[in-house]
Amino acid sequence: MEQTVRQAAQLAKAASMGMATTSGEQRNAALHAMAQALRDNTAGIVAANDADMEAARAKGTPAPLLDRLMLDAGRIEGMASALEDLAALPEPLGVVQQERTLDSGVRLQRVSVPMGVVAMVYEARPNVTADAAGICVKTGNACILRGGSLAIHSCLAIADVLHAAAVSAGLPENCIIPVRTTDRSATDELLTMRGLVDLLIPRGGAGLIQHCIDNATVPVIETGVGNCHVYVHAPADIDMALNIVMNAKTQRPGVCNAIESLLVDREIAPELLAAVLPALHGAGVVIHGDEAAQAAGAAAGVPIIPATEEDWATEYLDLEIAVKAVDGVDEAIAHINRYGTNHSECIVTSDEDAAERFLAQVDASSVYWNASTRFTDGGEFGLGAEIGISTQKLHARGPFALEALCSYKYLLRGDGQVRG
Amino acid sequence: MEQTVRQAAQLAKAASMGMATTSGEQRNAALHAMAQALRDNTAGIVAANDADMEAARAKGTPAPLLDRLMLDAGRIEGMASALEDLAALPEPLGVVQQERTLDSGVRLQRVSVPMGVVAMVYEARPNVTADAAGICVKTGNACILRGGSLAIHSCLAIADVLHAAAVSAGLPENCIIPVRTTDRSATDELLTMRGLVDLLIPRGGAGLIQHCIDNATVPVIETGVGNCHVYVHAPADIDMALNIVMNAKTQRPGVCNAIESLLVDREIAPELLAAVLPALHGAGVVIHGDEAAQAAGAAAGVPIIPATEEDWATEYLDLEIAVKAVDGVDEAIAHINRYGTNHSECIVTSDEDAAERFLAQVDASSVYWNASTRFTDGGEFGLGAEIGISTQKLHARGPFALEALCSYKYLLRGDGQVRG
Numbered sequence: 001m002e003q004t005v006r007q008a009a010q011l012a013k014a015a016s017m018g019m020a021t022t023s024g025e026q027r028n029a030a031l032h033a034m035a036q037a038l039r040d041n042t043a044g045i046v047a048a049n050d051a052d053m054e055a056a057r058a059k060g061t062p063a064p065l066l067d068r069l070m071l072d073a074g075r076i077e078g079m080a081s082a083l084e085d086l087a088a089l090p091e092p093l094g095v096v097q098q099e100r101t102l103d104s105g106v107r108l109q110r111v112s113v114p115m116g117v118v119a120m121v122y123e124a125r126p127n128v129t130a131d132a133a134g135i136c137v138k139t140g141n142a143c144i145l146r147g148g149s150l151a152i153h154s155c156l157a158i159a160d161v162l163h164a165a166a167v168s169a170g171l172p173e174n175c176i177i178p179v180r181t182t183d184r185s186a187t188d189e190l191l192t193m194r195g196l197v198d199l200l201i202p203r204g205g206a207g208l209i210q211h212c213i214d215n216a217t218v219p220v221i222e223t224g225v226g227n228c229h230v231y232v233h234a235p236a237d238i239d240m241a242l243n244i245v246m247n248a249k250t251q252r253p254g255v256c257n258a259i260e261s262l263l264v265d266r267e268i269a270p271e272l273l274a275a276v277l278p279a280l281h282g283a284g285v286v287i288h289g290d291e292a293a294q295a296a297g298a299a300a301g302v303p304i305i306p307a308t309e310e311d312w313a314t315e316y317l318d319l320e321i322a323v324k325a326v327d328g329v330d331e332a333i334a335h336i337n338r339y340g341t342n343h344s345e346c347i348v349t350s351d352e353d354a355a356e357r358f359l360a361q362v363d364a365s366s367v368y369w370n371a372s373t374r375f376t377d378g379g380e381f382g383l384g385a386e387i388g389i390s391t392q393k394l395h396a397r398g399p400f401a402l403e404a405l406c407s408y409k410y411l412l413r414g415d416g417q418v419r420g
Numbered sequence: 421m422e423q424t425v426r427q428a429a430q431l432a433k434a435a436s437m438g439m440a441t442t443s444g445e446q447r448n449a450a451l452h453a454m455a456q457a458l459r460d461n462t463a464g465i466v467a468a469n470d471a472d473m474e475a476a477r478a479k480g481t482p483a484p485l486l487d488r489l490m491l492d493a494g495r496i497e498g499m500a501s502a503l504e505d506l507a508a509l510p511e512p513l514g515v516v517q518q519e520r521t522l523d524s525g526v527r528l529q530r531v532s533v534p535m536g537v538v539a540m541v542y543e544a545r546p547n548v549t550a551d552a553a554g555i556c557v558k559t560g561n562a563c564i565l566r567g568g569s570l571a572i573h574s575c576l577a578i579a580d581v582l583h584a585a586a587v588s589a590g591l592p593e594n595c596i597i598p599v600r601t602t603d604r605s606a607t608d609e610l611l612t613m614r615g616l617v618d619l620l621i622p623r624g625g626a627g628l629i630q631h632c633i634d635n636a637t638v639p640v641i642e643t644g645v646g647n648c649h650v651y652v653h654a655p656a657d658i659d660m661a662l663n664i665v666m667n668a669k670t671q672r673p674g675v676c677n678a679i680e681s682l683l684v685d686r687e688i689a690p691e692l693l694a695a696v697l698p699a700l701h702g703a704g705v706v707i708h709g710d711e712a713a714q715a716a717g718a719a720a721g722v723p724i725i726p727a728t729e730e731d732w733a734t735e736y737l738d739l740e741i742a743v744k745a746v747d748g749v750d751e752a753i754a755h756i757n758r759y760g761t762n763h764s765e766c767i768v769t770s771d772e773d774a775a776e777r778f779l780a781q782v783d784a785s786s787v788y789w790n791a792s793t794r795f796t797d798g799g800e801f802g803l804g805a806e807i808g809i810s811t812q813k814l815h816a817r818g819p820f821a822l823e824a825l826c827s828y829k830y831l832l833r834g835d836g837q838v839r840g
Contacts, residue, residue, distance in 0.1 A: 017781065395815035
């Protein structure tokens with residue numbers, strides 16, 4: 001086992017050297033070939049997915065997870081067209097980011113280059129296999145794809161189709177390598193393969209991400225956990241606030257850019273909550289609240305569970321919310337910087353000074369004034385793709401895509417200069 | 421102990437919130453005040469350094485290390501003027517890196533922001549205290565400075581002077597915090613303070629850096645280890661090659677951008693080595709070599725120690741070199757990518773195609789054509805400062821300074837947009 005994953009990483013490293021010298025045209029042609037191969041192999045991929053679905057159902061896997069796991073012709077077409085979209089994006093490699101002549105006369109250029117070997121560790125979404133392979137091909141990286149055991153047949157089927165198509169299109173053998181075992185130790189090996197794995201990206205639940213952070217010695221981009229807030233400041237349009245809160249909480253509660261808490265200025269709490277609490281309750285949202293929220297709930301006939309300290313720190317990822325009154329923007333900022341996860345945060349206000357203070361002082365990847373946190377997404381942000389949403393500050397923050405899978409190097413051309 | 425370092429980090433975190441809202445003018449004024457305070461406190465800092473020097477001499481510390489540790493009025497003036505140079509650099513924060521209106525009408529900006537809390541872990545050079553504090557002030561970061569036990573009195577004296585000056589100039593209390601204990605566990609605590617330490621930078625020997633990489637759960641920028649090469653390709657100017665090899669090996673052998681190995685095309689090995697080996701030997705360089713180098717040494721009357729596999733991987737950091745003949749540029753690239761540390765690599769050739777292949781395929785932060793590896797330095801590269809030389813590909817590569825101590829955030833301003 002240990003041998004197998006290490007060998008795979010060594011093969012990927014060798015492939016990464018070849019990938020670094022492919023042209024953008026070659027990589028884009030490979031993306032088109034990969035898209036077509038997915039379409040041509042729809043039946044086989046669906047059959048592999050059926051095996052995963054059957055095993056998952058037999059295990060009593062809950063419905064939302066089954067939905068993430070499920071592939072059909074439409075979803076496979078979605079993966080294929082996403083690969084074609086990648087091919088159409090501007091070339092990320094060889095971009096001259098800086099250029100100057102040093103005092104010594106040496107000519108310096110800083111140019112974008114691939115990372116090398118990117119390892120992707122993910123869970124039940126088989127489409128991540130195609131997204132990750134595609135973005136790595138676009139950026140000239142070799143990739144190691146470690147899908148979750150629930151999706152293993154689907155992931156291997158997709159990866160094998162993509163690898164064959166990429167190699168047929170002229171990319172190096174082993175440029176896309178799926179991990180074939182479901183043994184958990186394979187992840188731990190990837191986490192510690194310094195010199196072979198240049199970047200590891202975990203995508204999945206908080207447990208997986210924490211495990212990677214705690215055990216990685218290779219560089220990691222932390223993704224995903226989102227304990228996000230909407231804060232409604234006293235001078236706010238109540239209808240706008242209601243609309244944003246409902247969208248941010250209920251439009252898709254299981255994703256990381258949905259909110260988990262509502263903060264509201266104490267002076268407008270009765271008025272705002274008289275509108276918001278019945279709407280949340282009507283949408284099936286379980287509400288935890290402080291005393292102010294409990295009072296507003298009693299007035300509106302909406303049941304409120306007394307909130308505990310733990311609620312402020314909880315990412316429910318479900319139709320559930322914590323509601324708290326605060327005394328102004330400073331308390332809201334302090335609460336968010338204490339309990340938030342540096343993901344997406346929103347202020348609703350008609351006061352520009354308060355808004356700008358919130359934008360400047362809240363420590364998060366994406367800070368909103370009068371718009372829903374649900375916009376935090378690579379596609380919405382115009383990145384053309386997304387491989388994850390980073391909650392760290394090193395290298396990539398917020399939704400990230402091509403740029404984050406590139407590094408740079410300095411090229412220095414002289415005519416015999418030495419240092420004096 | 422544990423309490424103390426954690427408390428320090430909590431204080432630094434609180435200070436970082438205040439630092440993030442200071443203006444560039446305030447931070448530059450603080451840098452000038454810090455410079456003046458160093459000058460005004462020269463006697464006290466030298467006295468503290470005397471205590472470190474005395475203890476170091478009593479321990480039998482070798483002369484090169486004593487030289488790194490030593491401070492006098494001239495070196496303190498050097499630290500002061502470096503702080504003033506930082507003040508003169510362009511403002512790194514609040515730079516609008518991207519700006520666009522999303523399909524929804526939400527206006528997006530990506531702006532540069534501080535990292536937050538930067539922890540610097542270093543060894544015997546007390547001047548790193550001032551360099552790190554200065555660059556963190558410039559970039560709006562709070563910093564925790566963990567100097568080595570050998571330099572502890574010097575580091576604390578410098579840090580206390582700088583902190584007092586920064587606070588007098590209006591920066592937040594605790595924006596510069598030295599670790600006051602020499603207990604090694606303080607480093608390990610810093611390495612695992614997720615949520616409090618946003619970035620940790622180790623500067624020092626390979627042992628320190630490896631320890632940080634192995635144990636860190638906070639984001640780290642790996643610095644420093646340099647197993648660098650000069651490769652002399654067959655069509656090369658022998659005088660230029662000799663000049664570059666001598667500069668790269670002997671001008672300052674104890675630094676990371678000095679070379680450790682010389683590779684030479686087999687067909688010109690006799691001619692090149694007939695010139696290079698006596699010059700190296702004459703400069704006091706101990707030479708390890710393969711069979712070709714041994715033959716050339718015998719012909720030139722220069723003693724050559726037979727090289728072992730280990731020599732190719734060794735960073736001597738001393739007047740010592742390994743010499744090997746290769747069969748052309750592909751073998752040279754393969755050797756460097758196998759044994760190098762992604763730091764600085766050089767080809768000497770008059771063949772542009774070979775040079776460009778080397779520049780493209782060697783996986784290192786800084787790749788040279790006909791110039792000495794010794795130029796890899798923040799000052800030489802025109803960065804205006806340097807906090808280290810990164811050998812990783814994430815976030816910062818090669819010499820890094822202000823830009824690497826900044827992150828970015830997305831600011832999104834709407835008028836009630838929600839996601840459909």
